[in-house]
Amino acid sequence: MNRMTMYLATFAFLLPATGAARAHAMLDHASPRVGSTVQSAPGEVSLWFTEKLEPAFSRIEVRGQSGKRVDTGKAVVDTANPAELRIGLKPLSAGTYKVFWHVLSVDTHTTEGIFTFRVAR
Template sequence: MKASKNKLIAPVVATLAIALTPAIAFAHGKLESAEPPVNGTVSTAPGVLRLTFNEDLEPTFSTIKVADASGASVGDEKAKVDPANKRVLTLAVPKLAAGTYSVQWAVMTGDSHKAKGTYKFSVN
């Protein structure tokens, strides 16, 4: 009888452990907001792109690349993690002409998780 109770208790304990584990343990870097906005249109070309994530970033392994509609790279600056807010990654860009631009980002968070993504924005 004791062995059968242990067989029933083990799955219950395992389920509770998983359910009660904080969600942050399973989190990965996620883009929360961007300036210019994801799939947005701006009337004035930005001088700096500003991407905000849900976790602190590792500067050495966090990048942003911008390309114009033809796929040509825009600018040669490197992305920088904001020292005042390590969840913010910025990239200075040259004056952008009207058109659509692709932003490709890749980050590593403080807990060594990697994430990447792309989005577009347009300048009128």
């Protein structure tokens, strides 16, 4: 491969990859933070994504160690920020909680993920 061919091959490979990555709604950050330990029980879980979400097809489930759901049922997209999704929580006792999210971004791609946080007391 000469230098020009190599350059073009690299460019052709990178373009669609970065385009697709930018289009998907990936988790940017969360509150409580991914993998964190919080000192007191949070009243809600908030997730910030890299893309705007379709509220009707975006959800969060929060479960305790027994697998029982501890969220209040329905995740809502923030009215001022369409890339923020959050859900209320029942009063949490100390322990580890699992947050499962499944979202549809406005470009019609679904993504999902899971993380945990711990309540110290």
